């Protein structure tokens with residue numbers, strides 16, 4: 001099995017199914033990819049392309065660091081993206097490399113360590129990639145699509161109830177973690193999850209649509225210990241346009257079992 005587990009265009013990392021979208025830091029081919037087939041060979045099928053070795057890369061922020069002021073401050077956003085997110089990208093690539101070396105040498109004595117590191121860092125990379133694109137300057141994020149609004153009403157009562165549950169989930173994560181709104185193709189449902197660290201408490205099939213980072217590094221410079229205030233302010237910069245697009249794409253995923 002390749003380093004990526006691909007399921008019909010989805011990347012499964014740390015318990016989540018990730019929808020690769022432009023600007024989201026999806027894995028890119030390594031510098032030394034698999035041998036290129038002769039020019040006379042038919043074009044690679046999607047299945048063959050999936051088998052390319054990959055590495056992760058840091059996507060650029062989709063806006064200036066001060067674009068989400070005053071709700072998310074520029075200094076925090078820049079540090080968060082340039083230092084913290086990059087750390088997860090580097091950590092995931094280091095784990096991939098270590099596991100490749102283990103396969104080559106047949107020495108698996110550290111496989112437990114590196115598997116855990118891969119889950120942590122790759123999930124951190126995934127969630128941060130979503131987090132940036134899930135946000136837009138205040139007033140520029142649009143509104144939930146008709147389909148998303150209907151699904152939210154069906155599963156949570158209405159948008160305000162969904163926001164209240166997700167806020168409460170994010171507010172009460174023990175230690176470092178995330179609040180997540182996701183679509184579950186297993187039973188065509190919406191779910192609100194907590195994640196501890198980046199990868200714990202997942203439902204394996206859930207595709208994250210909207211995520212909020214509640215690690216202290218996401219808010220402490222501006223909000224100190226007031227995580228609840230940060231979460232309340234964060235709703236002002238949610239890009240419902242992005243969430244709606246992710247929902248439409250996630251709903252195309254069928255046949256998980």
Ligand code: MN
Nearest residue numbers: 084213215218
């Ligand atoms: Mn973070």
